[in-house]
Structure formats: C-alpha cells, structure tokens
Amino acid sequence: MATTFPSIVPSATSHAVxxxxxxxxxxxxxxxxxxxxxxxxxxxxxxxxxxxxSVRRYLRANNLSGPVIELRGPHRREIHLVVGAAKAALAIEALRAAGATVHTDGATIALPHTNAAITWGVSPAEARWTPPLVALSAAVRATAATTIRPQLRNVAC
Incomplete structure (x- = not known):
C-alpha cells in the first residue's frame, strides 16, 4: 500500500487564491x-x-481603470470589478437600463487562472485601484453621450 504525503508546495491556484x-x-x-x-x-x-x-477606452484615458476580466468568444464581453455597490442603487438602475449586467449580493464570477477563455484585461496588480460602481456608471453614461452627439450634429447641419 502506497503512502501519500500532502504537498508542502502550494499550487499556483492556491497562490492565486x-x-x-x-x-x-x-x-x-x-x-x-x-x-x-x-x-x-x-x-x-x-x-x-x-x-x-468605449467604456474601456474612456476609463483608460481618464486613468480610472480597475481590474477587468475578459471573456473570450465571438462577441466582446468584459467584467469590471467595482466597489461601493451597497450605496449605488440609482447607478445600478442606470447601468441595467443601459444594457449592463450588474452582479451583486452573492453572485459568483469566475476569475482567471489557467482557463484560456477567461483572462485579465487589466489585472489587479496592474490596476491603480478598484473603482466605485458610480464611476463605472458615469463612464457608461459619458460614452453613450459621445456616440449620440455625432448623430445629432449630422441632423442639425
């Protein structure tokens, strides 16, 4: 009968955890x-x-980027990690109205480690901070406004 001993070297996953x-x-x-x-x-x-x-470019241009998970696939999908959701009910409402999915209150999100379908677009180590949810909501609102303005200019001319 073979004896197994627990590994004294933690796995890469354990380090990430x-x-x-x-x-x-x-x-x-x-x-x-x-x-x-x-x-x-x-x-x-x-x-x-x-x-x-658009939101990613806006956050980067304004030095507001936080951790971002990229979900690989035929369509671009990103998950921005944020803080301050407990005090941001109106911002959550605005994000959902703009088509965003807001994960709160016990929702689980897969984090990158070895799965090639899930990667860090901006890793926690690269991020200056974890932005408040209201900042991300403002970025969504600002980028939506910039995509509407050129259409308005064309109509007004």
Missing part, C-alpha cells in the same frame, strides 16, 4: 477554477460589444 484574499475578496477554489463571490465590498459590472470597448 491567497493573492485574491489579500485584496479582501471572497474567493473559493472550485473544481473548475477560482470563483469570486460578490458581497458588500466587491461587485461586478458586465459590458458587451461596442459599449465595453
């Missing part, structure tokens, strides 16, 4: 990877298509 927990995130290691559970400290806003691209 420890790193995420050091950020104050509620994470769980599962059979499919690492999941973030949203709570009163961290939430997530999912954007798609041209809206995701």
């Amino acid at each position: 420890q790193d995420y927990r050091s950020l104050g995130w509620n994470v769980t290691e599962t059979s499919t990877g690492i999941d973030l559970t949203t709570d009163n400290r961290i939430a997530a806003v999912e954007l798609t298509g041209a809206q995701a691209a």
Whole structure:
C-alpha cells in the first residue's frame, strides 16, 4: 500500500487564491477554477460589444481603470470589478437600463487562472485601484453621450 504525503508546495491556484484574499475578496477554489463571490465590498459590472470597448477606452484615458476580466468568444464581453455597490442603487438602475449586467449580493464570477477563455484585461496588480460602481456608471453614461452627439450634429447641419 502506497503512502501519500500532502504537498508542502502550494499550487499556483492556491497562490492565486491567497493573492485574491489579500485584496479582501471572497474567493473559493472550485473544481473548475477560482470563483469570486460578490458581497458588500466587491461587485461586478458586465459590458458587451461596442459599449465595453468605449467604456474601456474612456476609463483608460481618464486613468480610472480597475481590474477587468475578459471573456473570450465571438462577441466582446468584459467584467469590471467595482466597489461601493451597497450605496449605488440609482447607478445600478442606470447601468441595467443601459444594457449592463450588474452582479451583486452573492453572485459568483469566475476569475482567471489557467482557463484560456477567461483572462485579465487589466489585472489587479496592474490596476491603480478598484473603482466605485458610480464611476463605472458615469463612464457608461459619458460614452453613450459621445456616440449620440455625432448623430445629432449630422441632423442639425
């Protein structure tokens, strides 16, 4: 009968879990990877298509970028991690009205580790901060306004 000994070298996944927990995130290691559970400290806003691209450019141009998860596939999908959702009911409403999916109150989000379909667009280590949800809502509103203005100029001329 062979004896097995516990590994004294933590796996890369265990290191990632420890790193995420050091950020104050509620994470769980599962059979499919690492999941973030949203709570009163961290939430997530999912954007798609041209809206995701416009918001990403706006945040980068204004030095407001936070951690962003990219979901690979035929259509662009990004999940922006944010704080302050508990005090942002109106901003959440506005985001949902603009077509965003807001993940709060115990929703789980798969975090990148070895799955090639999920990667960091902006990793937590690269991000200057984790922006408040209201800042992301303002970015969505600002980018929506800039896509409408050229149409208005054409009509007015």
